[in-house]
Amino acid sequence: MSVALAPFADAADMRASAPFQPPSPTLWDGVYLGGHIGYSFTRSNFSVLPLATGGSAESGSTTLIDRQNGILGGYSAGLQGGVNYVLPSRLLLGLESDITFLDHGRSFRFIGPDAGGPDVISDKLSFVSTTRGRVGEVFGAWMLYGTGGLAVDRDTVSVLTNGAATDTALKTHIGWTLGAGAEVELTGNWRAKLEYLFMDFGRSGTDLFATSQRFSSAQAIHSLRLGLNYQFGWPGEVENGPKNDNSQSAKDPKAGADKGDGNDSNWSLHAQTTEIYQGKLPMHAPFSGPQSLSKNYEGRETATATGFVGYKLWDGTELYFNPEIFQGFGLNHTHGLGGFSNGEAQKTGTLYPRAYIARAFVRQTFGFGGGEETLEDGANQIGEKVDISRLTLSIGKMAVNDIFDNNSYAHDPRSGFMNWSAWEGGAFDYAADQIGYAVGGAAELNQKNWTLRTGYFLVPKVPNGDDYDTAFFKRGQYLVEGEERYSLFGQAGKLRLTGWLSQAFSGSFKESVDVAAFNLDIAETRKTRTEYGFVANVEQSVTDTLGLFSRASWRNGRSEIMSFTDIDKSFSTGGVLKGSAWGRPDDSIGVVGIVNGLSRNYRQFLAAGGLGVNIGDGQLRYRPEMIAETYYAIPITKGITLTLDYQFVQNPAYNADRGPASIISARLHSEF
The missing domain is CATH 2.40.160.180 (Carbohydrate-selective porin OprB)
Structure with a gap:
């Protein structure tokens, strides 16, 4: 908790002693790459309709739960990269793409009925990718932003009917995403971020011929992510250039020190x-x-x-x-x-x-x-x-x-x-x-x-x-x-x-x-x-x-x-x-x-x-x-x-x- 609150305390001290200084271009501007981990909660509305003419549909709405382990949702981890541009007004404009891999070995499975008998239906999310614009405002070592754009996921749908017939199909959803987040400078060129994204993929279907069924679902994903980015800046800029006095490394020289010599850096x-x-x-x-x-x-x-x-x-x-x-x-x-x-x-x-x-x-x-x-x-x-x-x-x-x-x-x-x-x-x-x-x-x-x-x-x-x-x-x-x-x-x-x-x-x-x-x-x-x-x-x-x-x-x-x-x-x-x-x-x-x-x-x-x-x-x-x-x-x-x-x-x-x-x-x- 002390780490999270330190920038607020330091900012309060600075308001009393000096006017706000605009952020240095090397603090938030330019290209960045990083990774993230998180937890995803998914909800799916599904329907199963026999392919034969005249069949009746069974449908429902279920939270995707691993029935074997009772786990709601699942862990996720992935990579992201993007670019930021900070205007003199402190307004940040950015573009980010990411790919997130899900713990589909443990999550996102459910059991549902169909017209012909009980089916075990597994809709395993393999990965999710988004490309989003970001609009934010810079407050020294902090940056708050909103984000939105395109989302794509890849699913593997499997069906086991009465313990006998099986079928597997790959499915792609295309949808949209909205979210918000906050980033803070940690040390040197490293940034930490906390981000929430909502992704809606609408409805799409897949024919499962071995069981003569058409499975369709509309999925929505809630994802909370904690990430780390390395800010490279613009090509040609000097790495670890001069920082704004509000930056964490400017206040604590140890925070940006090289860690190969046994120093006492906290990270x-x-x-x-x-x-x-x-x-x-x-x-x-x-x-x-x-x-x-x-x-x-x-x-x-x-x-x-x-x-x-x-x-x-x-x-x-x-x-x-x-x-x-x-x-x-x-x-x-x-x-x-x-x-x-x-x-x-x-x-x-x-x-x-x-x-x-x-x-x-x-x-x-x-x-x-x-x-x-x-x-x-x-x-x-x-x-x-x-x-x-x-x-x-x-x-x-x-x-x-x-x-x-x-x-x-x-x-x-x-x-x-x-x-x-x-x-x-x-x-x-x-x-x-x-x-x-x-x-x-x-x-x-x-x-x-x-x-x-x-x-x-x-x-x-x-x-x-x-x-x-x-x-x-x-x-x-x-x-x-x-x-x-x-x-x-x-x-x-x-x-x-x-x-x-x-x-x-x-x-x-x-x-x-x-x-x-x-x-x-x-x-x-x-x-x-x-x-x-x-x-x-x-x-x-x-x-x-x-x-x-x-x-x-x-x-x-x-x-x-x-x-x-x-x-x-x-x-x-x-x-x-x-x-x-x-x-x-x-x-x-x-x-x-x-x-x-x-x-x-x-x-x-x-x-x-x-x-x-x-x-x-x-x-x-x-x-x-x-x-x-x-x-x-x-x-x-x-x-x-x-x-x-x-x-x-x-x-x-x-x-x-x-x-x-x-x-x-x-x-x-x-x-x-």
Whole structure:
């Protein structure tokens, strides 16, 4: 609240001391780009009419509610860009275009009747785009505006009739939008905005031939958005030019300071985008199951965009928020490998971009002295100086592997190795939803040469589900990790040992096979069961340009995988080399070898025809899954890197009768 009110207080002081000064052209004028997150509430009037002559219509008005989760509306995230021109009278004229992606995996579905019986009708909004004029007035560091223009949305309409017939059609609505908002300067060229938009798309219809129906709807969307813009100004202007005395950065020089040196700026603003294309070459496969890699060539792509917003509430307390957009599919819809080949692939792919909140957590740090060290500004880290001896608490939604099982050389599939069992301990079944995030908390006690970590996180209600099991401390995952930092022949090294135990509602491989009545339906055996395992993780710098690493992981393997992938034991070792030796010091090359295995109970389940998380060939002649991966990363310009990657997989999905598989990848990664 203090941040929001500060400009009003400062403006009051200025009225008493000096007349109003017109805004500098570099404050609001010119081109801007940014992103936004928000919440959308949608209402639809629909009708369903049989295509046959003489049919009667059923119609109604319903709020689009996800009946499964009881969620009204859904999260949204997107990008915007535009241009402003400020007249001497302080009147602002502008034009803005945006595209907003909706969390259609969770929202905008309803159940309705038709003339022939009950239908489950799904009208999933994929994205909304607007092009709008803006008229506003500038008040120093603030700007208020009204906006209106053209709106377009893209829907996917699906129908399931009596659990039998299905049909899917794509639909486009064209309508209009009106709204209003406010923007305020944060620091330097950054602006924050709060905006409300109403969008009306009128009525349009779609023929669903499989069910002999015509579905039509009139949709209206209410959207509340919080956004960040970067004001570039006009081409040729000096960046971060002189500011109006009313601007936030003029009043607080720290607000516009560079954040790369551990200063105490209250804000940390970063973003990333990653696009990966993978192609799997044709391979030997005398048979295939429902979750097998295809024997033919297959090409797939994934794309993500993430915003990393951090704000220091007060000394020692920070708030972090990460909106994220995902689009794409893994090979064979992320099936066919224990160590899957694309670290960005999610278990629920999507043709159109999907928006969601990846992380939202609070970090509290208590300092105990012992000297100071600098934490550089970066994604989810505000640049600051902190005590070496400290206790850090993180509570909220995050990824478990943000904190546990880190490794400097193999941990980020957006910039390093792509294979799941290379950037993580393959048998580390860490708590996560289908996207890879969990709700919980962690504590880290840091000393000069060691760190002790512990945490508790919610697990899914069912294995690889998307909803969290909120039976707190009755079910969930407990973790503990010790990290020792040392020096070997003058080169830094780290050793981490991670142990974890999960209480989760899961099924038994052995019971599914032994009890004929279950017919390999592992869901019939589900009850609260205990899963546990460990990860040993070492990294060692050899020279200034070469680093080596190894991981060994294991889990007990008696019950279903809760969250990660079909691996019960795994060992990986490799290295990363900078390109100084061949005159390209910013390039890097990585090589890793991996051996993955399964428990005896899991092997028998798969051999009998059972299906795992990502694998299931229908039959199994078991051999360890062996993977080799190598990549070459080339910086194109500051913050943008192109990576070429090759993976060779012997015995994909542990099946000696299939493969080997060769997978070629190209990745474009940017950081801002």
